[in-house]
Amino acid sequence: MVIGALNGGSFAVEDFIVHPSGVAMRPAARRRLLLPYERRMDQLIAHPVFGYRISYRRVLEVQARLLGRCVLGEIDAYPAFRTR
Numbered sequence: 001m002v003i004g005a006l007n008g009g010s011f012a013v014e015d016f017i018v019h020p021s022g023v024a025m026r027p028a029a030r031r032r033l034l035l036p037y038e039r040r041m042d043q044l045i046a047h048p049v050f051g052y053r054i055s056y057r058r059v060l061e062v063q064a065r066l067l068g069r070c071v072l073g074e075i076d077a078y079p080a081f082r083t084r
């Protein structure tokens with residue numbers, strides 16, 4: 001989503017503020033980036049391990065729990081999640 005927005009011409013040089021210590025996005029540009037991000041996080045997908053539909057936001061929680069179970073030795077292998 002982020003790479004697509006950057007490559008798609010959604011932002012111009014004027015959307016960024018350059019400081020000697022780094023670069024920041026202007027508030028309007030940040031909103032243009034965060035709105036599609038929030039839509040993507042709410043999008044439903046079928047989880048490859050469990051098969052039921054959940055949002056990407058929930059996938060982050062489920063994958064963190066699976067990682068914890070793997071670290072604790074409760075499951076043998078971590079079931080990775082890939083978007084594509």
